[in-house]
Amino acid sequence: xxxxTLYEKIWADHVVTAPDEEPTLLYIDLHLVHEVTxxxxxxxxxxxxxxxRRPDLTLAxxxxxxxxxxxSVPVMDPISKRQLEVLGENCAExxxxxxxxxxxxxxxxxxxxxxxxxxxxxxxIVCGDSHTSTHGAFGxxxxxxxxxxxxxxxxTQTLPQQKAKTMSVTVEGTPPPGVSAKDIVLAIxxxxxxxxGAGYVIEYRGExxxxxxxxxxxxxxxxxxxxxxxxxxxxVDETTIDYLRGRPGVPTGDEFDVAARRWRTFVSDxxxxxxxEITLRAGDLTPFVTWGTNPAQVVALSGAVPSPDDATxxxxxxxxxxxxxxMDLNPGTPxxxxxxxxxxxxxxxxxxxxxxxAAAQVARxxxxxEGVRALVVPGSRRVxxxxxxxxxxxxxxxxxxxxxxxxCSMCLGMNPDILxxxxxxxxxxxxxxxxxxxxxxxxxxxxPVVAAATAIVGRFAxxxxxx
Amino acid sequence: MKPxxxxxxxxxxxxxxxxxxxxxxxSDWLKRVERTGFGRGLFSEWRDDPNFVLNQPEFVGATILIxxxxxxxxxxxxxxxxxxxxxxxxxxxxxxxxDIFRNNSSKQGLVIVQLSVLDVEELMAMVRAxxxxxxxxxxxxxxxxVPDADWRREFALDxxxxxxxxxxxDDIAISLRREDEITRYEATxxxxxxxxxxxxxxxxxxxxxxxx
Numbered sequence: 001x002x003x004x005t006l007y008e009k010i011w012a013d014h015v016v017t018a019p020d021e022e023p024t025l026l027y028i029d030l031h032l033v034h035e036v037t038x039x040x041x042x043x044x045x046x047x048x049x050x051x052x053r054r055p056d057l058t059l060a061x062x063x064x065x066x067x068x069x070x071x072s073v074p075v076m077d078p079i080s081k082r083q084l085e086v087l088g089e090n091c092a093e094x095x096x097x098x099x100x101x102x103x104x105x106x107x108x109x110x111x112x113x114x115x116x117x118x119x120x121x122x123x124x125i126v127c128g129d130s131h132t133s134t135h136g137a138f139g140x141x142x143x144x145x146x147x148x149x150x151x152x153x154x155x156t157q158t159l160p161q162q163k164a165k166t167m168s169v170t171v172e173g174t175p176p177p178g179v180s181a182k183d184i185v186l187a188i189x190x191x192x193x194x195x196x197g198a199g200y201v202i203e204y205r206g207e208x209x210x211x212x213x214x215x216x217x218x219x220x221x222x223x224x225x226x227x228x229x230x231x232x233x234x235x236v237d238e239t240t241i242d243y244l245r246g247r248p249g250v251p252t253g254d255e256f257d258v259a260a261r262r263w264r265t266f267v268s269d270x271x272x273x274x275x276x277e278i279t280l281r282a283g284d285l286t287p288f289v290t291w292g293t294n295p296a297q298v299v300a301l302s303g304a305v306p307s308p309d310d311a312t313x314x315x316x317x318x319x320x321x322x323x324x325x326x327m328d329l330n331p332g333t334p335x336x337x338x339x340x341x342x343x344x345x346x347x348x349x350x351x352x353x354x355x356x357x358a359a360a361q362v363a364r365x366x367x368x369x370e371g372v373r374a375l376v377v378p379g380s381r382r383v384x385x386x387x388x389x390x391x392x393x394x395x396x397x398x399x400x401x402x403x404x405x406x407x408c409s410m411c412l413g414m415n416p417d418i419l420x421x422x423x424x425x426x427x428x429x430x431x432x433x434x435x436x437x438x439x440x441x442x443x444x445x446x447x448p449v450v451a452a453a454t455a456i457v458g459r460f461a462x463x464x465x466x467x
Numbered sequence: 468m469k470p471x472x473x474x475x476x477x478x479x480x481x482x483x484x485x486x487x488x489x490x491x492x493x494s495d496w497l498k499r500v501e502r503t504g505f506g507r508g509l510f511s512e513w514r515d516d517p518n519f520v521l522n523q524p525e526f527v528g529a530t531i532l533i534x535x536x537x538x539x540x541x542x543x544x545x546x547x548x549x550x551x552x553x554x555x556x557x558x559x560x561x562x563x564x565x566d567i568f569r570n571n572s573s574k575q576g577l578v579i580v581q582l583s584v585l586d587v588e589e590l591m592a593m594v595r596a597x598x599x600x601x602x603x604x605x606x607x608x609x610x611x612x613v614p615d616a617d618w619r620r621e622f623a624l625d626x627x628x629x630x631x632x633x634x635x636x637d638d639i640a641i642s643l644r645r646e647d648e649i650t651r652y653e654a655t656x657x658x659x660x661x662x663x664x665x666x667x668x669x670x671x672x673x674x675x676x677x678x679x
Contacts, residue, residue: 016652017645023627025645029658037544039500056660065498079498086500097665105669118661130543130567144567146545148574156642158649162625194485195537198566228540230566248671249664294485319484414494433489433541435512
């Protein structure tokens, strides 16, 4: 009999009950909550006279709509202000720990879980946000849910779930210099397409994944949903254990050793079988840029905008034509000749300390190109403080970047950080959908180093061009 | 949720693939704390265009949206389902759907009908040829029919989703009937309590080293 996959191990550990002809009831170890997808869930609890079953397994923060202006500036948008207040009221009423705007632990929900050590291997983690897949980097089963499911978890600490299929994505070898975790995952999404991972949980494997830091693994798992997969996983190894040691939510002393021994079991068995397997060679990868309006529309930075004539069927042809029209691009245009108006370094994909260090290294001693607005939005207050302790803020400020307060910011345009119609943005975020960063805005997804280089050159560029 | 047995109405063809949930309801609408009123925001970035299919008089009042592959991918926002239903849609027909969107729909009673690419194209063509023709989706028989064209196809739903739609069951009530089993599971659970880390005001109980 074949061994079991990491996904199957975590699943088996969390089965509350598996009745015949009904979905399995799965226990949830950690429920992360934010202001946008929770108000209607709390209202549902009140209407039905229900309580929060495990407030001690629930953690809330404000991230999606918080302004990234200095804290002295109040929240100007009355609807956002109300939503933030409602989160505070709900957490007080139901006794849930909340990190509001300005709190030392506040930040993007998928940044703070790992950095506070509350994301741990072998756990089940949910949040009303599709990028919950990020936490899978720790060998935990983490996926996004809708508001009805948020209410369900609040009330029962469980979710009825159908078992997913498993897919292994193996990235063999080591990537060339200048190729980051973001480029690896853009290549994977490009290969799978936006629907290729639907119905699957992906486990990322291979030398290139093992060689990534936890930050890099989070970047890869984060974008699993862009290939349609609700969750991505990476097996636990010493990189995972080393990252966790000393964080607030993690046990200390002998208890840590006990926990670490257990965590090390969250790997797929050598003889485990996956329902689907794909392999990429890291050596073939280069820095990537998206050219279109979905994250699978990727091209090498050194390449050119594709043509509808490259399409293999009529559906793809019209998809490419529509995307080119929205993006205002002509087939055959080299990416390196395309000018940008805005550069955004931030989001749950790429706003961790390592991302900011990499971008700052490129920006150091240079100036942002005339006419380009460049923003750096740290993923959390802790990331911001750490960056400031290392002097990265000054590197960015000296180079002409804006250094802002933490939040989701221009990734999804719910706060005042938005693109104007027609503006073109090089963004380290995860979605290049039409209007995602502001109505009529045009988004190109890139890595932090490509974003920094692009800000300095004024058109898509790699770090070598500014060195 | 209300039980859904049959959806009977006119269709509207939205011939685009990868209609993500940001397109269905842009993020600007997500600041609201209510569950109603999202219909005005449905496809709002496209609605200004008089040629957009929902603005064409022959399709006003349609209750079945027929769309291209990968409908509802991207963000987990259930607001997308609320917007579609608030606008008046009762069912979505497409060749494939985003997983989270499909889940969210089942909780609200929005019927998800997955057909082959060819069948969806045929249905779109029939609706374009005669926008007033009736489409009948039967949740009990798992069929979609265009009676005046003598066209009938079957679709799949997992049995639990089908049953919940037909009965209008509340998932939470069903799970709460398992409360004894949940309590029994919790006795063995190793999920670490956050109460040991933070007090409820969010302040840490113990010190913390720098992140790196």
